[in-house]
Amino acid sequence: MTKFSDLNLNPKVLKAIDEAGYETPTPIQAGAIPPALEGRDVLGIAQTGTGKTASFTLPLITMLARGRARARMPRSLVLCPTRELAAQVAENFDTYAKHVKLTKALLIGGVSFKEQDILIDKGVDVLIATPGRLLDHFERGKLILNDVKVMVVDEADRMLDMGFIPDIERIFGLTPFTRQTLFFSATMAPEIERITNTFLSNPERIEVARQATASETIEQGVVMFKGSRKDREASEKRKVLRLMIDGEGEKCTNAIIFCNRKTDVDTVAKSLKKYGYDAAPIHGDLDQSQRTRTLEGFRNGELRFLVASDVAARGLDVPSVSHVFNFDVPSHAEDYVHRIGRTGRAGRDGKAMMICVPRDEKNFDAIEKLIQKEIPRLDNPLGTKAPEPAEASADDKAEAKPKRTRRPRKSKDDANQPEEVKAEAPAQEADVKDTPKPEQEATAKASNNRGGRSSERGGRGKGRNDDRGGDRGGNKVVGLGDHTPTFIQLSFDERRAS
Structure with missing residues (x-):
């Protein structure tokens, strides 16, 4: 030797x-x-x-x-x-x-x-x-x-x-x-x-080894997880991580938890600390002094969980890491090998566990293809289906509210009609729409012939409806409902004046 x-x-x-x-x-x-x-x-x-x-x-x-x-x-x-x-x-x-x-x-x-x-x-x-x-x-x-x-x-x-x-x-x-x-x-x-x-x-x-191979001393596993709803997936995924950590018990003396994005690193670290886990983040956006202190604390055993981006995946020599948790499936298959290589170093035994959601299955297949090995599936700690939260979320409450419908405005003519006439109004309106009257056709033709001039006047007008429902001469314009726009009403005034 x-x-x-x-x-x-x-x-x-x-x-x-x-x-x-x-x-x-x-x-x-x-x-x-x-x-x-x-x-x-x-x-x-x-x-x-x-x-x-x-x-x-x-x-x-x-x-x-x-x-x-x-x-x-x-x-x-x-x-x-x-x-x-x-x-x-x-x-x-x-x-x-x-x-x-x-x-x-x-x-x-x-x-x-x-x-x-x-x-x-x-x-x-x-x-x-x-x-x-x-x-x-x-x-x-x-x-x-x-x-x-x-x-x-x-x-x-x-x-x-x-x-x-x-x-x-x-x-x-x-x-x-x-x-x-x-x-x-x-x-x-x-x-x-x-x-x-x-x-x-x-x-x-x-x-000395086939390219992109993981050490044989590392026990691997993956949890195939699907959230109960898209807006709950992130929080349920963090709960799965906590249950996986709890499931390892005392065997998990310390661990590195890898996330793909820096924002997720901060979120996961904050969530773990909220639930009583000794965790701290490390990624490229942090000050060098803070990164150094965090890494030293992890090496010295003062920090149990290091939540990291891939900035910590390569070359960091912390021999005694017992577990690696891939909170996200890495985008590049080679990064998986480097991540789990943080455990099982120098002949020691290690364990690497990963959470895979449906959108990451393509990247997961690439990892198995690269390492030429099937990663064992682990049971979902939440069960086959994620539990429903006890209290409805804000989105649930918003969906439960009945949609508001807009009631049609009443004209003065409708207000003066007796109840029997009001009940027959929808049928009368349907008849008007289905079979236009001769005066309606004449009105439509006149409007079409003077459309350009009417549009110009409409642009200068105030755009308000005539609440009286008729023209200035007392002749009501039919075929346009109870409220005639001002620019159309003016066109009829000019016509009668000529």
Whole structure:
């Protein structure tokens, strides 16, 4: 069996590894470290949680142990898709390089430019950065990349999902052509394949597991849930989540709950806290200081439930996560593998559970197709049908109200008629509508002949009805009901006056 002592690492690095309690490298580490030490480009493909970070950190420290960086000219560059992953790489670097005199700088958003500029001006051996902040420093003239000897791209497929590929291509163009490149990813999309063919020179390909596979130590399950009504689905879905957590009991020591949208992250976290669960949100819109505090609290065991967006799905090393709950089915099937990879790490057992609503079934089918495995169906904690709420909602009350109908207005002629005549009025009106009288036809023709002039007068008129129901000469205009519009009434006045 291969040991770290067989990999030609720097003795001071081996001492730090031994103090960290590691003896045997993982398959990706055993495959990637030797060619990296030889100066070859490396393309590493492995599922999340297999130790990819140490695969490039250990050889990087060994190769940089000799030499010194110049001001604003880092000797190596590590690109990460998220702030949390970059911070984790920096922690790994501190762990394994504590006996080697190397300097580092962490360039991420949410931190003052001034503090980062001071570190860069002193000269750093390892520069760990997110693509956006790195380019910000470069465009401000604070960074020169001409002396980069080793460039590492971590979680390249996540870079693709977050739209960083154009930035990565630009950064590749700013570094020397003779650099050594270490490229790591959990999946290999066609766009990632194109970049590796363009910027890597005859790389050593290490693929220790089939692409996009989940660890065998993770027990998976899914609840196929359908809300009783569309407007109640969200609240009932949150109740299903709480019942799933309660069903695990003490086995659920801590858990990460993933949502697709940032607004849902806040809503679910607030709902869990309302019902007495120790939960906090983490997503890209939060301040970096708050994200750091939340993550540290989760790692230290002070926080039991971490409600997260996919910003926390990649590369975060929290070894003791017992459960992962997918509140939403991820839109991209590959994200499912990265999400559930937060549990069952380092050989531990883990459990991943998911809630699937009817509109997510297409994405769910894509996940099963990707992992080439059927995910076991779990019983719905609410039963086959979600229970009706005890109190009717506002929408229910609104639907229960009878619709108001508009009563027809009464004319003065109707008011003066006796009850017997009023009862016969509808029949008389029907006869009038069905069989027009000669004077009605004459009136209609006259109106049509003078339609243009009437419209002009109607535009200048006040648009009010003549309550008298007749014209100024006392002759009532028939065929137009009890209320004759003013513009039509004026047309008849002109006609009689001529």
